[in-house]
Amino acid sequence: MINKYAFTSFISQLNAIIPGERLLIDEPMSRHTTFAVGGPADVLVLPHTVQELAVAIRSAKELLLPLTVLGGGSNVLVLDGGIRGVVIQLNELNKVLQCDGLLLRASSGLMLGDVCAFAQQNGLAGIEFACGIPGTLGGAVFMNAGAYDGEMSKIVSRVQAINDAGIVHTYDAAELEFSYRHSRFQLTQEVIVEVELALTADDKAAIAERIDVLMSRRRSKQPLEMHSAGSTFKRPAGHFAGTLIEQTGLKGFSVGDAQVSTKHAGFVVNMGHASAEDILNLIREVQKRVQSAHGVCLEPEVRVIGESRK
Template identity: 45%
Template structure:
């Protein structure tokens, strides 16, 4: 497969823990790093033609990869990171980081994305899961996305197509892939926008365990409850499971403190769910994606 695409780096049996934010994960049979949308589409077309399973990922920030790795072809979009501004809208390719897009919006005095400045994700992943923080969500500024459908067609989907809800979009059911997204922002003041982003980053640094590898917030917020508070009340905060630990700084995070494995993460998540269900009758639903061979 290495020789199929002249310009696309493809690696065999590449350990995904090199790329995930948790620093866990076994090998992908093949890993591709296409630099353009055309190369991405070529990779997918090739995989479909050869009946090879494929999976498209962003920067693997809200993801747990099992230790047995991933079958077939894993495609990372991190090389597709172009961003451009047109009047009050900002357009970014799927692999662009939220941090970079927020910085560009600030540079052009466009407000609306400040909430996302500290989310360690890519644009594609953010749209896919309707990412949010500090009372803001992607759907509030989303205008449209160029997507590659499961049938192989490239289409433009507007907000009405997306069926956004809390940590959800139609992409999760339709198996469509975001190629780029466009956001509608509001003219503002660059200094005030930067001040707000700085404030939110200070909050994030003070409350979240950014000094350790993690997958971010592990669970969706259950209706009527706060996940971190439930975990604290259950006496689980600080619990170690192999090399993973429920963060002592923020109970909604699981951090990699000592060469944790995907198994450590997955078992600890299951344990938390069991205890919270038994003690409070609340079923915690993971926000993080768990992928790979079982």
Template identity: 60%
Template structure:
């Protein structure tokens, strides 16, 4: 365990309200990321509600332990040394709260794909674009995730979040500071707990047809059979990252078991037992060679966290 002497008192305080199955020591984070990479967390905590999330963050703050928050780990690379302090996963915050007509209120740990399917089953249109995006609803709002001409800013009307002292906040859409792959939560570092979306009623068959079309398109173009963190680089202005990487001749370039996908050059994949160091070295090599050839700097979309 890390050097933080407050881990044991924190664990004891959390166990006063949470079961031991949701407060675990030395949890390997490779089991909680889509890259299947990452060392241990000193303490891994899974709240299931806004009240528990508030309690957990307040208790961590009182014990002066550093905290990292994750969802299903679909847009992060956890380094091989793992993460010191507490890791809070919102993955179990999956409740569907009161749904009024075309408005959905859903916990931030609910998978985005499942939210898209829930909308379709209720004849609601507006979330079709999200059917193939890996990750949780909270992560999608945090990143303002988007694909195929849709993005979260088009449908989110309100977010409930918790700050690191345990205070619950509410934000309507006009205060979420949405931009390309950005929201206010990049700046205020509060933790998204619940998301309210307003959709439109539509034709159920047409909604499903659009979802099937986007799923087929994604499966044909993306290396979904391998572990990855999704699209590795942000789109540089005026370019597509995958096209630049392919034009530089880097498809198939490997460092250890980390590889630039043959199927889509914008994806770095884990072909077996890649380490975070392998992935980081490969990303840096891709950045260097694309810059040398095209003069364009590729900025990672994947967040790197933890210790070497």
């Protein structure tokens, strides 16, 4: 139960700088996540500027309100009871997208596909692996997202982030503490606002061809047409999660309207009317059966946030 006085004070403070259409009370998170599930956020803030973002973070912290920050709403499962306190989503931040030689600067709220397209148009290579990853640039850095032998840690050279006092700090690559699906920001909870990528020069047509090949592979093997949060499980050492799940006979297995994808067993999809509880129960059942069959513990890549329905 959040402090109602603190919540009212927060809304009052934010109303002074953010219009009501970007300050949404009791907003269903199913409208803002790629799984298309999730109960209401007490308040969802959609900042357009770094200043608005800084004020929202600082106000929430000063008033001791719980704070959750999301990028594009991918790679998360918001539970059916919703999220208490303040939720800030970054995909409406004013967009910075420019290059200076081999360096590309971009706002964290930009979708990865848009950053990849801009890089290709400017003859910059190295980020092609990320073109089909659902989500924002900031979210990809936060999770150190990767695919097809590429990883954000290989191309990120600098990151700007805001701490809970609303102060912006710049980190060089060596300070980002990247490891498999991990960055420093998972521990510090600083909010990424801008990213610099160090890329390489290449022929625009050659880059476009590599993107087309990777996207064709994705479309043929992954359920991109379905509501999902991307790859559901981290890759266990020495194995592939999707292969283990398929070998356990779980391809197509469902709980309610949540299903292990028939196209790629490493993805859990919402067939249309799944609840977050359906998805969570399916994930747990997959974990249990794979552990029993292969002795391997599958760790979810998807972040579970919020509360269960009471």
